[in-house]
Amino acid sequence: MSARKIHWTLFDETGGYESGTDTLTTIGRRLQDLEQQAVGVLKQTGADHVIYGIKFYDAGEEKIDRFCFYMRPMTDEYFETHVLPIKNAYIYALHKR
Numbered sequence: 001m002s003a004r005k006i007h008w009t010l011f012d013e014t015g016g017y018e019s020g021t022d023t024l025t026t027i028g029r030r031l032q033d034l035e036q037q038a039v040g041v042l043k044q045t046g047a048d049h050v051i052y053g054i055k056f057y058d059a060g061e062e063k064i065d066r067f068c069f070y071m072r073p074m075t076d077e078y079f080e081t082h083v084l085p086i087k088n089a090y091i092y093a094l095h096k097r
Contacts, residue, residue, distance in 0.1 A: 047073030
């Protein structure tokens with residue numbers, strides 16, 4: 001039996017994107033790489049937060065629906081207004097404090 005493939009989308013800073021499907025193992029490695037990049041972005045930009053991924057669950061919050069990858073620095077206000085309200089999801093982000 002082959003490993004389940006999960007849909008992902010990678011958004012860049014210009015609004016462009018690429019998408020595909022991968023196993024959770026491959027997605028986990030991508031998240032680790034993005035987290036390391038986010039450390040540098042947090043230091044370089046002085047942002048309050050850097051979001052680098054979101055894992056979305058189905059409505060019942062039982063199965064992973066998809067992943068979205070980003071590298072988006074943001075202020076506390078933006079994070080609280082646009083990220084915290086997201087439902088059925090796990091947010092991957094680094095925080096200044």
